Amino acid sequence: xxxxxxxxxxxxxxxxxxxxxxxxxxxxxxxxxxxxxxxxxxxxxxxxxxxxxxxxxxxxxxxxxxxxxxxxxxxxxxxxxxxxxxxxxxxxxxxx
Amino acid sequence: xxxxxxxxxxxxxxxxxxxxxxxxxxxxxxxxxxxxxxxxxxxxxxxxxxxxxxxxxxxxxxxxxxxxxxxxxxxxxxxxxxxxxxxxxxxxxxxxxxxxxxxxxxxxxxxxxxxxxxxxxxxxxxxxxxxxxxxxxxxxxxxxxxxxxxxxxxxxxxxxxxxxxxxxxxxxxxxxxxxxxxxxxxxxxxxxxxxxxxxxxxxxxxxxxxxxxxxxxxxxxxxxxxxxxxxxxxxxxxxxxxxxxxxxxxxxxxxxxxxxxxxxxxxxxxxxxxxxxxxxxxxxxxxxxxxxxxxxxxxxxxxxxxxxxxxxxxxxxxxxxxxxxxxxxxxxxxxxxxxxxxxxxxxxxxxxxxxxxxxxxxxxxxxxxxxxxxxxxxxxxxxxxxxxxxxxxxxxxxxxxxxxxxxxxxxxxxxxxxxxxxxxxxxxxxxxxxxxxxxxxxxxxxxxxxxxxxxxxxxxxxxxxxxxxxxxxxxxxxxxxxxxxxxxxxxxxxxxxxxxxxxxxxxxxxxxxxxxxxxxxxxxxxxxxxxxxxxxxxxxxxxxxxxxxxxxxxxxxxxxxxxxxxxxxxxxxxxxxxxxxxxxxxxxxxxxxxxxxxxxxxxxxxxxxxxxxxxxxxxxxxxxxxxxxxxxxxxxxxxxxxxxxxxxxxxxxxxxxxxxxxxxxxxxxxxxxxxxxxxxxxxxxxxxxxxxxxxxxxxx
Numbered sequence: 001x002x003x004x005x006x007x008x009x010x011x012x013x014x015x016x017x018x019x020x021x022x023x024x025x026x027x028x029x030x031x032x033x034x035x036x037x038x039x040x041x042x043x044x045x046x047x048x049x050x051x052x053x054x055x056x057x058x059x060x061x062x063x064x065x066x067x068x069x070x071x072x073x074x075x076x077x078x079x080x081x082x083x084x085x086x087x088x089x090x091x092x093x094x095x096x
Numbered sequence: 097x098x099x100x101x102x103x104x105x106x107x108x109x110x111x112x113x114x115x116x117x118x119x120x121x122x123x124x125x126x127x128x129x130x131x132x133x134x135x136x137x138x139x140x141x142x143x144x145x146x147x148x149x150x151x152x153x154x155x156x157x158x159x160x161x162x163x164x165x166x167x168x169x170x171x172x173x174x175x176x177x178x179x180x181x182x183x184x185x186x187x188x189x190x191x192x193x194x195x196x197x198x199x200x201x202x203x204x205x206x207x208x209x210x211x212x213x214x215x216x217x218x219x220x221x222x223x224x225x226x227x228x229x230x231x232x233x234x235x236x237x238x239x240x241x242x243x244x245x246x247x248x249x250x251x252x253x254x255x256x257x258x259x260x261x262x263x264x265x266x267x268x269x270x271x272x273x274x275x276x277x278x279x280x281x282x283x284x285x286x287x288x289x290x291x292x293x294x295x296x297x298x299x300x301x302x303x304x305x306x307x308x309x310x311x312x313x314x315x316x317x318x319x320x321x322x323x324x325x326x327x328x329x330x331x332x333x334x335x336x337x338x339x340x341x342x343x344x345x346x347x348x349x350x351x352x353x354x355x356x357x358x359x360x361x362x363x364x365x366x367x368x369x370x371x372x373x374x375x376x377x378x379x380x381x382x383x384x385x386x387x388x389x390x391x392x393x394x395x396x397x398x399x400x401x402x403x404x405x406x407x408x409x410x411x412x413x414x415x416x417x418x419x420x421x422x423x424x425x426x427x428x429x430x431x432x433x434x435x436x437x438x439x440x441x442x443x444x445x446x447x448x449x450x451x452x453x454x455x456x457x458x459x460x461x462x463x464x465x466x467x468x469x470x471x472x473x474x475x476x477x478x479x480x481x482x483x484x485x486x487x488x489x490x491x492x493x494x495x496x497x498x499x500x501x502x503x504x505x506x507x508x509x510x511x512x513x514x515x516x517x518x519x520x521x522x523x524x525x526x527x528x529x530x531x532x533x534x535x536x537x538x539x540x541x542x543x544x545x546x547x548x549x550x551x552x553x554x555x556x557x558x559x560x561x562x563x564x565x566x567x568x569x570x571x572x573x574x575x576x577x578x579x580x581x582x583x584x585x586x587x588x589x590x591x592x593x594x595x596x597x598x599x600x601x602x603x604x605x606x607x608x609x610x611x612x613x614x615x616x617x618x619x620x621x622x623x624x625x626x627x628x629x630x631x632x633x634x635x636x637x638x639x640x641x642x643x644x645x646x647x648x649x650x651x652x653x654x655x656x657x658x659x660x661x662x663x664x665x666x667x668x669x670x671x672x673x674x675x676x677x678x679x680x681x682x683x684x685x686x687x688x689x690x691x692x693x694x695x696x697x698x699x700x701x702x703x704x705x706x707x708x709x710x711x712x713x714x715x716x717x718x719x720x721x722x723x724x725x726x727x728x729x730x731x732x733x734x735x736x737x738x739x740x741x742x743x744x745x746x747x748x749x750x751x752x753x754x755x756x757x758x759x760x761x762x763x764x765x766x767x768x769x770x771x772x773x774x775x776x777x778x779x780x781x782x783x784x785x786x787x788x789x790x791x792x793x794x795x796x
Contacts, residue, residue, distance in 0.1 A: 007379040010471060015390050020382070022375055058324030068381055079385045081378035088378040094389040 016093040018076060023047055023087040030086070042078075046089055050082050170195040205291070384467045391469060394418050398466075398740070403756040411710050413717045413758030415703060418740065419469040421446070421750040425477070426460045431744025433485040434733040439492035441737050442466040443473065446750050449481025449500055451730070456481060456500055461507060463495075466752065474512055478505070486547065488536045496547050498531025504549050504559060504566075518566045520559070525568035527551035532596045538605070548600075550610060554592030556620075572625050574612060599642045603649055609666075611639025617654055619666060632669060634662060641684050647691035648782045655684040661696050663708075665786060672786055673712065677704060683731045685741075689760065691782045697721070697729040697743055705759050708785050717759055721751060 011020055012033055021032035021039050027047035032039040054066040069080040076093040177190045207214040319325075388395055398418050406413060426448045433447030448460040459482035463474040480501040488494040493509040497516070503526045505516035520526040529552030536547045537558075546560040554574040560567045574593035594613040601607040606622040607629070615635035618628040635656035645651040651672075655661045657680040662671035679698035687693035692708035696715075705717035722729060722745050731744045739755045 004373055004376045004379055007376070007383055007471075011379070011383050011386055014383075014386050014470070017386060055322065055324075058327075059322060062324035062327035068385060070385070077389060079382055079389075081381040081385070083375060083378040086375045086378060088375055088382050090382050090386060092386055092389055094392065 011090060014092075016095075018091040018093060020088065020090040023089060025085050025087075034091075042089060042091075043087075046078070046080055047087060050080055050087060054082060168195065170197040172197060380468075383471070384465075387468050387470055391419065394469075398738075398754060401754070406756050406758040409758065411716055411758060413705065413756040413760075415705070415717060415719050415721065415741070415753040415755060415759075417721070418752040418754055419466065421464045421469055421472075421752070422748060423460075423462055423472055423475075425475070426462060426748040429457070429460060429481070429748050430746035431730050431748060431750060432459075432481065432483050434731045434742055434744050434750070435485050435487050435495075436733055436735055436742075437463075437487055437492050438489045438736070440465075441735065444733070444735075444742060444750075445485055445487060445495055446744060447482035447485045447497065448748060449483055451746070459499065461485065461495065461497060463509070464750070474509055476507055476512075476514055476516070478516075483530050484533045486534050486536050488545065490539075491545070494536075494545070496534045496536060498534040498549055498551075500530045502527035502529055502531060502551060502553070504531055504534060504547075506561070506566075518561060518564070520566050520568065524566055525557065525570075527553050527555060527557065529553040529594065533598050535598070535600060537600070548598070548608075550595035550598045552594035552596070552613065554594060556595060556598070556610065558622075570625070571622060572610075572620055574610065574618065594638075596638050597641050597654075599644050599652070601644055601649070602646065609642045609644070609652060611642045611654060611656075613638040615639060615656065615658070617642060617664075630666070630669075632664065634664075634671075635660065640682060643684060643686055645691055645782065646686050646688055651691075651782060651786070653684055653686065653694060655681040655696060657681070659698075673708070675706070675715075677702075682729055685732050685734055687734050687760075688736050689739075692785065693759065695732050695734065695741060697732045699728040701727050701729055701745075703729065703732065703741075703743060703753070705755070707759065707761065709781055710761065712785065717756075721753060722747075722749070 008020060008022075011017060019032070019034040019038075021034060021042065022030045023043045023046070024030055027044050029039045029043040034042075050066070050069060053069050057064050057066045066082055068082070071078040071080075072094075076091055079090045079092065081088045081090075173193050173195050175193065177193050178187045179190055180186070181188045207217070209215075209218070397416060401416065403414055403416065426446075429448035430450055431446055432449040432451065433445075435445045435447075437443040437445070443463060443465050446462045446464065448462065450456055459478045459480055461474075461476040461478070461482055462472040464472045478497075478499065480499040480503065482497050483500055484498040486496050488496070495507045495509065497505050497507060499505065504520045506518040508517040511517070527549065531549050531551045534547055534549045536545070540546050540560060542562075544560050544562055546558060548556060548558050548571065550556050555570055556572045556574070558569045558571045560569070574595055575591070593616070595610050596613055597611040599609050601609075608620055608622070610618045610620055611634070612618070615633070615637055617632040617634040617639060619630035619632070620628050634654050635658050637656050637658040639654055639656050642652060642654045645653070650665050650667060651663060652666060653661065653663045659676055659678060659680060661675040661677060661681055661684055663673040664671045675696075677696060677698050679700040679702070682697050682699055684694060684696040687695070690707070690709075692710075694706050696704045696706070698704070701720050701722045703717070703719055703721045704715040706715050710716055721743050727745045727747050727749075729743050729745050732741055734741050739760055740752055741755065742750055742752050744750045
């Protein structure tokens with residue numbers, strides 16, 4: 001358990017990382033480093049998107065599965081790593 | 097019916113109606129239809145009222161007496177019955193008319209004792225005695241039967257008329273039946289005298305009983321049935337089946353119990369603890385992604401960058417620095433060993449310790465992945481500095497480590513506790529000097545894992561893991577030749593040589609080379625423990641590394657602190673190639689892709705790459721790799737598949753460098769010929785070179 005906490009701390013302190021959050025299977029954020037409203041927004045939207053993405057991947061080949069999802073925008077990059085029950089979202093500014 | 101005596105004389109007209117004609121009949125009817133006079137009497141007063149149609153008679157006529165005769169004649173019987181006589185052809189008056197009037201008849205169930213049926217019943221009652229008296233009764237019955245016929249005719253109207261023919265029939269029946277066996281008569285009881293007996297049972301009251309249950313609780317359930325959901329369900333099912341199969345296979349029930357207990361404990365712990373632990377996998381992936389973003393350019397370089405300037409550099413190459421791996425915990429410790437994982441090509445192990453005799457402290461074993469340069473995947477720490485390490489080819493999760501204090505330990509990456517799975521100790525035969533090199537061997541005949549270690553105490557020890565214990569066997573003791581001393585009483589004392597490096601032959605399993613501190617290299621065999629197969633006077637100072645060529649079976653290479661790198665053919669006592677690098681050489685390694693390429697690193701921070709096929713005398717790359725000059729490079733390793741090398745220095749940093757294309761050149765084939773690859777080509781290539789050299793030598 002401590003390992004995971006450490007990893008998340010490391011991620012947060014990495015260069016360019018703006019924030020991270022853990023969202024459960026229903027789209028409810030469990031822990032976050034951002035403020036509440038932003039978190040809720042990210043959680044809801046990305047949860048739906050991840051479900052869609054995963055569904056797409058698996059429909060094409062059921063033996064395949066989604067490993068991660070990257071959305072690069074002008075300002076920063078949103079990285080989503082889905083798990084069986086949880087979703088880890090990290091927002092990083094890669095250009096810094 | 098006319099009430100005869102109830103009539104009051106004041107209405108005599110009625111009496112006359114009997115003998116009168118038709119007119120009186122009418123009155124009969126009229127009077128018959130009147131309501132009974134009794135009612136008249138009490139409703140009205142007793143004043144006599146004259147009916148209007150009463151016959152008016154004179155007094156004389158009223159007083160006239162009439163005589164009446166009471167006869168037994170039936171008033172209703174017809175008085176003049178006429179029948180037609182066919183004989184005479186006329187109607188004849190019948191003189192005698194039957195005057196009998198039956199007022200009431202009822203069929204009863206009483207039978208006269210003397211009658212036929214009565215006697216029969218009586219006779220049946222006496223059947224219990226079953227004596228001859230019954231026979232007598234029978235006889236008397238038959239006599240009486242004949243007499244009974246006549247009186248029965250008279251009874252025609254009294255009894256039921258059916259009796260007569262019945263009696264007749266009964267006679268015959270009884271006559272018939274009396275002769276056969278007695279019990280048969282019972283069946284004919286009352287055959288024609290049938291009486292119906294009906295009875296009604298109690299009708300149970302009908303009652304409506306209803307009950308209503310609570311409706312089952314309902315919930316709404318919705319799910320999607322995609323192709324992959326179906327696939328997932330099948331996979332789960334398969335896993336369950338396999339689990340049940342495995343459970344069946346487990347032998348002892350005790351083991352099962354402990355397993356279950358452990359499972360229960362795990363379950364309870366999991367439910368209690370925060371669910372964060374399940375995110376570990378995702379967290380790892382995200383960390384790598386984040387790192388990839390940060391070191392994006394490096395990753396791109398690693399994959400795609402090929403130094404275009406190499407075309408202009410005449411056969412020289414460069415090393416492009418990629419990532420730098422370092423960890424705070426290992427900052428003061430020198431890199432003492434490097435090893436790539438045989439299975440996961442991006443994973444490598446770094447052993448940390450100290451070469452300084454005076455400053456000995458703890459050791460660390462770190463495993464990094466190239467995908468995450470900022471933090472190691474696995475961290476192990478130990479009390480004593482790690483001097484060497486090796487990863488098993490078949491079990492890439494087993495790492496054997498040799499310590500400065502002479503111990504060896506095996507770490508299991510599957511169980512990343514800080515403690516090693518197996519550890520040698522003073523009792524179990526650890527070395528008395530630092531272990532300089534360890535190497536895994538093939539499993540022995542009992543399928544046990546085993547490895548070799550060489551140390552400065554002059555012993556080469558083979559360790560085997562037998563039933564989760566480390567068992568050691570001394571293979572060879574390095575004796576310094578010519579140093580036997582005669583001590584008193586004929587004992588011979590040998591000075592032990594100090595082994596500093598060894599390498600096993602790739603194909604000839606039992607043969608291996610050992611380098612010593614004295615600068616000699618011994619060729620040894622596993623089977624001979626006292627004698628060496630061969631000795632080479634290799635260097636003037638300690639041999640730091642020996643390494644067989646990965647392709648050519650005869651060639652090996654050695655390096656030493658005496659600034660030289662030498663390449664040998666093991667059949668020849670003198671080296672084929674000698675290179676002087678102006679600084680103590682820390683490590684030397686063959687390239688996995690070519691038999692003629694090798695790299696050497698020196699304590700002045702430079703890395704040298706040689707390609708014998710291109711340039712036999714000089715390095716084709718000569719490059720300072722570490723930043724600060726005082727940083728000594730201690731080890732170098734080639735990655736088995738990627739064109740990169742990792743270099744460790746004594747500050748605890750590991751730098752990853754990419755080989756430029758010139759360093760990876762394959763020999764150019766003549767036009768038209770296919771480019772040949774494979775070990776045979778490499779061997780041939782090297783052979784050619786060696787032959788050249790040999791020719792030169794023989795000439796000189």
